[in-house]
Amino acid sequence: MEWESAAEQQFNQLLKEVPIMFRAMAKNAIRSGAENAARERGASSVSPEDVIRGYIVTTPGPQKGGLRKIFEKLGIDTGPYEDLLP
Numbered sequence: 001m002e003w004e005s006a007a008e009q010q011f012n013q014l015l016k017e018v019p020i021m022f023r024a025m026a027k028n029a030i031r032s033g034a035e036n037a038a039r040e041r042g043a044s045s046v047s048p049e050d051v052i053r054g055y056i057v058t059t060p061g062p063q064k065g066g067l068r069k070i071f072e073k074l075g076i077d078t079g080p081y082e083d084l085l086p
Contacts, residue, residue, distance in 0.1 A: 001035045002045040010048040014055045017070050029058040052076060056084040 003011075011030065018026040033054025038046045052071075059067060064086050071078050078085060 001038060004045055004047055006048045007034070007046045007051050010051040013074060014051065014070075017074075026058070030054050033058040049080065052081060053084065056081055 011034065015023060015027060015030065030051070031054070034046050034051045035054070037050040037053040037057070038044075041050075043050070056064070056067060067085060068078055
């Protein structure tokens with residue numbers, strides 16, 4: 001699946017927030033989650049919003065509580081993702 005340039009940038013920005021020892025595993029999971037989000041909306045390419053959804057969905061339960069803080073730090077509006085956030 002193709003990725004928009006802005007989606008790649010969003011992916012790289014969010015990946016930096018993952019502790020280094022988990023990045024390799026998270027990289028594959030987030031990429032897969034983003035592509036699944038794009039497919040669910042019937043798109044042929046991944047958008048930055050798909051990356052955020054993939055990041056949220058693939059974050060392990062105990063760590064989801066810290067996502068709002070990460071998104072705030074990065075200037076990401078959580079409004080569109082309230083259904084996915086704790």
